[in-house]
Structure formats: structure tokens, C-alpha cells
Amino acid sequence: MPIHQPQQRTDVQSDRTGVQQAEAVLVEHYPRLVRLAYVVLPPALGRHRRVLTAHAVVQRALPVTGSGTSGPRVPAQSRRTGAPAGARPAPQGASADRGPSGAAYGWVRLRVLRAALAHERRPRWWPGPASLRPALPVVWGLRLFPRAGGVDELALDRALSAVDGPVRAAFALQLLEGLDESGVRELLAGAAVADPAGAVRLAARLGRPDRAGAQAMLRSGEFDPCTVQTRPSDLLRRRHRVRAAAVAAALCVVAGGLAVAAGEGTPSGGGGGGGDRAAAGASYPVLDPAELLRTAAERWADTSRVDFTAWPARGGRADDDALLGRALQTWAAPPESVRVSTTPGTVTAPPAQPPRLLFAGEVDGAAVVLLHDGGVRVVRYAEPLSGSGGTALDFARADGADVTTGAAVVVSRTGDGARFLLAPWIDESATRDLLAPDAPGRPLEVGPDGVTAAVPRPAAGGACGTWPVLRLRSSERIVEKHAFLLTDLGDPAPAHLTYTPKPGRGAPARQPREATSTEALLAWARTACSLRTLAGSGVRSVNNWAFAEQKLPEGGASADWLCTRADTWRGPGRVLVQFLGPASSAREPAVVVADRDDTALCSRFGQHVLAGTRWKAPSGRWYILAAGSRAVARIEVSGAVRGSADRPTIAVRASRDADVELTASLRDGGTLTAVR
Known part of the structure; x- marks a missing residue:
């Protein structure tokens, strides 16, 4: 006995020290571990549940204390980062052991990784092992969301949602934890992943070609479950549920007093009505006008993200909470009387967080509200001020907007004209006829709230005699002082027109440029009428690429070959190949020789x-x-x-x-x- 007594005390002390190190790691690196768990957890959980589950996974990373006096036993572990599953933090008390490269941190990280991966492919209703049930934290009456990022962060989140948990884990371990491929494979193997090498291989494709940018995005607020925004859960649904519960309780009391079989039908009838009302309210979240995001007036001049997020709130009714409330409620639950229109590929679901207010004012006899939901959509709400006419709700894609494609939005259409709300970085505005390349532009009047005078719209049918376009020039304050053309194709956002010059002899491949040069205007004069076929299809930009010049037989006259490519906001493009033979006038239409949909031709992916x-x-x-x-x-x-x-x-x-x-x-x- 005297021989074994000291050894037993050493084991107890070792386990206690190891647990103390693990507990210290959990507290010291809690935000880092929660972010790792959040990225690995299935996005199908939803942002609110994923936030809570990430915290629960980390908080329950340590084993439950046993019945012995020595506390939870932490298995032995080497000091190698990403140690195998059977490893544990060493009992040494040095603070370095608690760092990201220490054994204690590696052991806790492995526990977090295992628990997060265990949620993959588990049905939402399945409780799972007791050690994985997120009993705490629990939040009632609030929804938690990480701070919204930009278009790039949204694209990364979508890419992560398209891969399995082990791939997300490999991606996070490389970019968040800084492990090399061998370290990631070893750690995934320790977490019982079936194919660690395959997960690492697939993770290497994510975030390309800018892995540094992907790393910065992964460390941004979009993926930080420790810095969250709170919003109420569905207030209407909660209210209806309370009402339904009260009705059901009352019916139960009555049924018990009657002491007859009436209880077989009465409670279900009362519960059915409440259930219907709850289901009806579930799709209509309450949005508070006071929570609308508003950008400072001069923010556009001091940011590298020059798009709709830099637009300030403008208009004479920007502080009209009643109007803003009606717009938000209509967005959440459009009545049957509201005319709803969407550009292809645009969803009409309510926003997950308060949108940004771009404009609220009176234009052409209607109260108009323009909202931007953080990177994906621009929404236009319009209600008549008096007389006939109904309320309208228009949805348009806006992800990836920039200085040109985020420079204007249609705020009103009446008859043959349209008014635009211009971006705050637009210094000069004019209109010109695309079919008259030699005619100068005409100045366009713009009000103090950024709304233009009515601009004639291209004729939808009949003779194609004119094609009005906007000619805008951006401010030199954003070091982007240049002119560009926009045209109204019937969508809320006008399309950006560009031109790629003819190939030069021995010169490198040309790139699209603004369609303001004489050569570009001459080409667009003969192809503008072909834009009619693109109306209402959600076109973001249209480029005329002069890909060849040909000497014709019998006289040597020249002809040009153009590839007119229209890119939509949702991605797919349409191509028209046009032949520009000798013409009697500058506006004589080109001959369309090919027409292709959903193709990469005439883009940088189809050169x-x-x-x-x-x-x-x-x-x-x-x-x-x-x-x-x-x-x-x-x-x-x-x-x-x-x-x-x-x-x-x-x-x-x-x-x-x-x-x-x-x-x-x-x-x-x-x-x-x-x-x-």
C-alpha cells in the first residue's frame, strides 16, 4: 500500500490539473471556439438555432463531472496541435498549454468539432445524445442573428451551405485555425470523419481564387455568433398561440364540468381555429419602422463599398412611420389586392433583418418607398395618394451592384416616361438618343432628393425610332470620375451598357469599357433596337463586343461582327451575334445571325x-x-x-x-x- 499511495495522488493531481487547463481554455478562447462551431454546424438549422447550438456545443465541451472526488477525467494528450481523438491536455500548468497551439486547446477544440459534426444530417426533431442536447443557452421571445455582411459574405455562406459538415470543418480549420492539410486530416480523423482527405480536397476549392479574402470574411461579423442582433420572434404567432391556448383551456374546463363525451369534439374544434390563425400569422412577421437602417448622408464618399448600402435615406416622407409601416407590412404579407412583380430569380420572402431605407416620398401622385435588404434585393412599394389605382410591390435583384449598376433605380413609371432615383455619387446627368450617335446629350433635371425629371422610355412595340438612355457621370470624390450609359429595360434597375473594341493587331485581348466613345456609340446605334427582346428579364448589363472586322468581296467594303451579351442579375446570360454590313444610315439595324440563351459565350468564360x-x-x-x-x-x-x-x-x-x-x-x- 505505501508503494501505490503516492502514485494514486499523482494521477488525481494530474487529472485535476488537466481539467483546470481545459476549463481555462474554454473561458479564454470561448469566442474562437464558438465561431468554429457556428461555421461547422449545418446551415439548415437556421441562423437563430445555429447561434444557440454553437454556444451550447462549446459550453458542453467538457465532460460531465463523475461521482469521484477527482472531477472529470481528461484523457492523456500529446502537445501536438490537432491531436488525435484519444488525446488530452497535458497536466502541466504553463499558460502556453492553453494557447491555440497548446495541448489543452487542441483537446477542447476536438471535443467542439466532434459535437458540431454530430449535428450533420440529424433531423431537427431528433434529440441526439444527452451530451449534445443544447439545454442551455435558451432564449424565449427573441431571435438572434449575427451581424449582416455584404454580398461576398453572403456568397461564401451559400457556398458553405452547399457542402457537407466535414468540408466546412476542413475549411474552417485551415482559415480560422491556421492548420496545414496534414494537421486538418489528422484532426478530422480524430473526430471520426469517414474521409478526411476527401474533405480537405473539397475544402481547397472553396474561397478560390482569393483565399485571403475568404479568410477575412470568415472572421467577419457575418460568422460571429458572439456578436449578434436581436429581434422579436413572430409576435402575431405568439399572440395567436396564447389566444388558442386560452380557448383550449377554457374548453377543457367546460368539458370536464359536463362529465360527458363532449370533450371528444369540443377541444379539437377550438384548437383548430386557433391553429389556423397561428399558421396564418406565422408567415407575416412584424417589422418595426423604427428599426430600419439609415446610412449617413456622406458615407458613400468614405467607403470602399460603393453600392446600395452607401445610399442615404432620402425623400420628404423618410420619417413617416405610418407609411413605412404599411410598406413593411405589405412586404411581409401582401394582400390579394396588391400587384406584386418580381424580376426573374428574385424571392419575395420577408427580410431576415431590418432593411435599409433608400427613399420615401411622393412622386407622380403616389407615395413611394424604396428599401434594400442588405445585399440581395431592392424593393419598391407604391400606394396611390388619391383616386383610382392600386398598391404595387416590386422586387428586384441587387446583389453585386457597384458604381454603375447601383447608380439608379426606377422610382416611378407613368405613361411613356420614368423617373429615377440617382445614387448620391452622381454629379452629372443627361439623356441621349442611342439611335442618334452624333446628337449631343441633353441635361437631365434632378431634384434635391435625387429624383430625376421624367425620362422617355424606349417604345415596347411598333417602330423603333428612338432609344433614350441615361448618361451619368460619377463624382471625383470616389476617384471614379467617368461617364457611363444606363437604359431602361422595364426592370426596377436600369441596365448598364458597355462596349469592347475590335481586336488590335498584336495587342492583348480588349476589356469592356464604357459605351461613350464614338466607336461605341456607332455600334450601339445599329444594335440598340435588339434590346427590346431583353425587356423584363432582369438584365444587369449588356456588352457589345466587336470580335471581328471583315473585308467583303467585290469591292473591299468593311463589315463588323458584334456579339451582344446580356448578363442577368441571377447569372445566366443571353447572346445575340450581329452582322453589321455596309449601311445607308448610322441607325440601320444590324442582322442577327445567332441567338443563344444560358450560355457563357462572349464572356470572360467563353472568349x-x-x-x-x-x-x-x-x-x-x-x-x-x-x-x-x-x-x-x-x-x-x-x-x-x-x-x-x-x-x-x-x-x-x-x-x-x-x-x-x-x-x-x-x-x-x-x-x-x-x-x-
């Missing part, structure tokens, strides 16, 4: 294009014309006629209805077929 058309020479002869982009080295014509040329253009004599196939060889060895 090679080949197109062809039939052309009638002044002599009456018909030719097959074809042209390719700058990387095309050879074009071949096969079918009814044959021909080839070792250059990006070709012209071959053929009958008017000749059936031919066009193919091209690229300088790097690839091949192309003609777009149709």
Missing part, C-alpha cells in the same frame, strides 16, 4: 466565338461569310460548298440556300463550331 451568315453582294451574287474571334487561326467551310482560310474571316461563293457547316481551329489547338 472564343465563330459565326456565319449569307450575304448578297451589290452584283446580286450570294456568299457565305464567316468570322471568328482573335484566337481563331483557320476557318473551314464544308457541305454544299467547300473552302478554307488561314485567318479569322472567310468569304465563299454559294447559292442563297446552300447548306454548309462552319468549323474553326484555334491557335492553341482547340476547335470551334459556329454559334447558331
